[in-house]
Amino acid sequence: MHPRLGALAALRLTDPEQKVAATRALVAQLNAQPGEQPMSQHPVRTSGDDDGVPGRPERPLRVSATAVEKRSPFTPEGRAALIHSICHIEFNAINLALDAAWRFDGMPEDFYRDWLRIADEEAQHFTLLHSHLQAMGHRYGDFTGHDGLWSMCEKTKDDIVARMALVPRTLEARGLDATPLIQAKLRRVNTADAHAACAILDIILRDEVGHVAIGNRWYRWLCEREGLDPIAHYRVLYRRHEAPRLKAPFNLEARAQAGFTDEELRALAQG
Incomplete structure (x- = not known):
């Protein structure tokens, strides 16, 4: 199967464990056979390609961002809800990476390889968090989740420049x-499960710097291709798609590592 059709097939899977397995197998196969199938042109699209996108389980129940459970880390239930919320973000992140690899035609080969690698790493993150959640006596789906990350994917599905601007380099x-x-x-909680969660978050933070850097790289590449000023056009896209307001404090060091320019970092620091 063409790797991008494989991404679409994995994207449509509803069972989280199956989605993780399919994503990891797809990327392993791609790494074992580099360059065998050019990816810039998608196999023939049909009007039903968006059917079943994204595949998601019935649970968690999706609610508004203001209706999710309290997630105080200072109670066992609150810590479980907190881990579940990050697990939910990582599950959505698998979907958004698969969607970027499948949806957008005519990009360089490295674009598709970047997004499939991101999907693989998000699948690893989900697995780490879900295993930790299960050790705490819960499973993915036991708490509610909101749809902020995927709703921005929906808004930007017809505009690759907006997708790169507003998903990796804004929401992520x-x-x-x-x-x-x-x-x-x-x-501060200082329990064994809290320390274990911190160790998982160290891995996720390290990888996410790379994911945001990929978003920055391709956003600037697209702006250059289309003769757009990256900073001015970002403001246009941010307003057009009603992206969430950026709020301090900002991790300026990690953002610098992820490829934000000095001008962008100064603008954030100044509010």
């Missing part, structure tokens, strides 16, 4: 800011 970049704050709270 917020994870660079939030993760150290979550870890600081968990360290």
